Amino acid sequence: MQKYRPFLIIAIVLVAGTVGVFLLLRSDGNNDSSTVSQPSAEPQRKPPADAVVTLEEFGDYQCPPCGELHPTLKRLKQEFGPNLNLVFRNLPLTTIHRNALAAAQAAEAARVQNRFWEMHDLLYENQDLWRDDINPRTIFLKFAADLGLDSGRFVRDMDGEQVKLRIEADQDAATELGINGTPTILLDGRQLRPEVTNPDGIRKGIDYILGHKASPAP
Numbered sequence: 001m002q003k004y005r006p007f008l009i010i011a012i013v014l015v016a017g018t019v020g021v022f023l024l025l026r027s028d029g030n031n032d033s034s035t036v037s038q039p040s041a042e043p044q045r046k047p048p049a050d051a052v053v054t055l056e057e058f059g060d061y062q063c064p065p066c067g068e069l070h071p072t073l074k075r076l077k078q079e080f081g082p083n084l085n086l087v088f089r090n091l092p093l094t095t096i097h098r099n100a101l102a103a104a105q106a107a108e109a110a111r112v113q114n115r116f117w118e119m120h121d122l123l124y125e126n127q128d129l130w131r132d133d134i135n136p137r138t139i140f141l142k143f144a145a146d147l148g149l150d151s152g153r154f155v156r157d158m159d160g161e162q163v164k165l166r167i168e169a170d171q172d173a174a175t176e177l178g179i180n181g182t183p184t185i186l187l188d189g190r191q192l193r194p195e196v197t198n199p200d201g202i203r204k205g206i207d208y209i210l211g212h213k214a215s216p217a218p
Contacts, residue, residue, distance in 0.1 A: 051213040061103035070124040089170040106140035109157035
């Protein structure tokens with residue numbers, strides 16, 4: 001029996017892999033990783049109204065894959081409503097995206113005036129307009145005006161200490177978690193594998209976690 005044990009273990013892992021939703025666990029700075037798979041014979045579950053999954057995106061506003069993922073995350077928020085809490089973490093990859101930091105500053109300056117998500121959406125949805133511009137701040141200022149922001153305050157906040165500290169805190173969090181690429185998605189602190197960081201994989205991950213927060217149907 002001993003000599004067959006390795007083959008049995010491999011078979012079990014392969015079966016679990018075909019039916020599960022795979023998540024790379026990285027919580028509290030722990031670099032140990034494991035996978036979680038969804039059992040194939042669980043009772044039907046309905047998430048309670050107060051069940052919430054927190055989706056964190058470490059993103060770069062100039063990153064093309066981040067821009068491509070943006071409509072998916074926006075749609076998922078509409079789909080799951082209060083069951084999904086979206087959090088954006090700034091990780092501007094300044095060595096390859098020269099305008100990424102300025103875009104992060106614009107988003108955070110808009111946050112100071114309670115219009116973060118509106119600016120966030122404008123930056124991603126108009127990425128082609130500003131990503132190669134020599135002075136993208138003029139475009140960001142136009143976005144701010146379109147959102148009805150106080151333009152003078154917006155300009156000051158872009159270079160202000162509050163915005164600087166916010167971006168640095170997000171960058172520090174990425175470093176602590178070993179994240180150095182964008183987009184990186186975490187669901188309740190569990191990092192999605194790159195191969196499932198796509199519309200179907202993210203939706204399955206949210207459903208999986210919500211299912212485990214729900215009670216079995218009677």
